[in-house]
Amino acid sequence: MDDRPVGVPVSPDVLRARLASELQAAPLAPEQVIDELVSAVDPGLVASAGPRYFGFVTGQALPAARAADMLAAVWDQNAFSYASSPAAAVVEEVAERWVLDVLGLPATASVGFVTGASMANATCLAAARNVVLGRLGWDAARDGLIGAPALRVLASGEAHATIHGALRFIGLGAGSAELVDVTPQGALDVERLTLDGPAIVCAQAGNVNTGAIDDLALLAEKCRAAGAWLHVDGAFGLWAAASPALRQLVAGAELADSWATDAHKWLNVPYDSGLAIVADRVAHRSAMGLSAAYLIESEHRQNYDYTPEASRRARGFAVYAALRSLGRSGLAQLIDRCCAHARLFATLLSEGGLEVLNDVTLNQVLVAASPEQIARVQEDGTCWLGGTVWRGRSAMRISVSGYGTTEDDVRRSAAAILRATV
Numbered sequence: 310m311d312d313r314p315v316g317v318p319v320s321p322d323v324l325r326a327r328l329a330s331e332l333q334a335a336p337l338a339p340e341q342v343i344d345e346l347v348s349a350v351d352p353g354l355v356a357s358a359g360p361r362y363f364g365f366v367t368g369q370a371l372p373a374a375r376a377a378d379m380l381a382a383v384w385d386q387n388a389f390s391y392a393s394s395p396a397a398a399v400v401e402e403v404a405e406r407w408v409l410d411v412l413g414l415p416a417t418a419s420v421g422f423v424t425g426a427s428m429a430n431a432t433c434l435a436a437a438r439n440v441v442l443g444r445l446g447w448d449a450a451r452d453g454l455i456g457a458p459a460l461r462v463l464a465s466g467e468a469h470a471t472i473h474g475a476l477r478f479i480g481l482g483a484g485s486a487e488l489v490d491v492t493p494q495g496a497l498d499v500e501r502l503t504l505d506g507p508a509i510v511c512a513q514a515g516n517v518n519t520g521a522i523d524d525l526a527l528l529a530e531k532c533r534a535a536g537a538w539l540h541v542d543g544a545f546g547l548w549a550a551a552s553p554a555l556r557q558l559v560a561g562a563e564l565a566d567s568w569a570t571d572a573h574k575w576l577n578v579p580y581d582s583g584l585a586i587v588a589d590r591v592a593h594r595s596a597m598g599l600s601a602a603y604l605i606e607s608e609h610r611q612n613y614d615y616t617p618e619a620s621r622r623a624r625g626f627a628v629y630a631a632l633r634s635l636g637r638s639g640l641a642q643l644i645d646r647c648c649a650h651a652r653l654f655a656t657l658l659s660e661g662g663l664e665v666l667n668d669v670t671l672n673q674v675l676v677a678a679s680p681e682q683i684a685r686v687q688e689d690g691t692c693w694l695g696g697t698v699w700r701g702r703s704a705m706r707i708s709v710s711g712y713g714t715t716e717d718d719v720r721r722s723a724a725a726i727l728r729a730t731v
């Protein structure tokens with residue numbers, strides 16, 4: 310992983326030609342299937358599990374989390390319910406408690422182990438929709454949305470695309486959110502938010518371009534006064550709470566009503582692993598749960614009450630293993646180290662003549678670059694990063710989210726970026 314080119318471009322035709330194109334009639338030995346698969350896909354594998362992949366917001370997979378996730382497949386547990394896997398149910402119960410603890414969220418909140426922050430946003434916003442419509446005198450869980458009163462949804466002008474996707478998915482419509490102006494770093498400008506009654510407000514902890522975090526304490530105060538539900542999309546930024554040095558960036562997060570975050574980003578758990586967290590456990594269950602539909606009375610925490618799916622992979626094993634292997638101090642060091650590496654990137658690249666476009670307060674670094682320059686960095690293969698547009702300017706986005714990235718990796722990568730761009 311240290312040595313292979315991180316993500317050199319490959320054409321889909323090359324990959325298609327290496328795979329079997331027609332399904333044969335007869336069975337094949339499993340060893341043959343796997344040997345073939347491994348050699349066929351190799352040129353298309355991105356070294357995102359390695360230390361110099363800085364694309365999107367991609368964590369590596371901690372050894373313990375990776376092994377626990379492999380066991381989830383080997384044990385083939387159905388994490389649907391207590392009966393289908395007591396082990397999966399109780400591991401998620403413990404992981405729920407630990408996640409709330411390290412994120413500084415209320416111990417009474419509930420956590421659904423979902424596929425990622427996209428589905429965490431959808432899960433949390435479904436609970437928000439039902440509660441806020443309830444305040445307006447409408448039972449959305451029973452009666453749906455046809456004929457429901459108008460529901461105001463406000464989101465940061467810099468909300469992640471998956472917030473609008475989640476609103477579409479839960480029947481409110483991708484265009485339903487009123488967009489609130491943002492600060493120059495891309496945080497919601499709280500002064501520009503006006504509330505006149507029950508509504509859903511979608512805040513953000515961690516702008517995917519700049520890492521900026523909204524003023525959550527002030528937002529919570531405004532929402533509480535208006536009877537509005539505050540949802541925080543903290544796919545990666547919420548993990549700042551696990552670092553004593555950075556915790557103040559998310560001060561007030563604990564006052565929100567729901568939070569979406571990922572384990573597969575900054576907690577360094579393998580894909581797919583997101584966390585849908587709702588302060589009001591009853592609201593979470595009445596939006597997602599199956600207990601009511603199945604008339605199940607149970608003394609156990611039932612996983613199916615907190616996720617959109619019934620049968621699913623036992624995602625809690627890897628979350629439990631990641632937290633257990635890091636401990637509080639290891640988790641804080643992981644977060645701090647990534648942020649220190651992001652600052653080092655910014656220093657090295659600006660000393661080398663590139664323009665850093667954001668205040669590097671978290672793990673994201675935004676650097677002015679043309680699409681051609683970004684393509685040259687990708688082709689070089691020393692590291693991989695993606696492109697974006699920030700305030701009308703083309704930029705490369707460097708996200709440092711993996712436990713294994715060293716200072717040497719940052720220096721090697723910065724040198725490669727400078728060679729390819731300056």
Ligand SMILES: Cc1ncc(COP(=O)(O)O)c(C=O)c1O
Binds near residue numbers: 515543
């Ligand atoms: C702020 C934010 N929200 C949501 C998402 C979507 O997360 P996922 O891809 O895990 O569904 C991302 C992904 O980068 C993100 O940065």
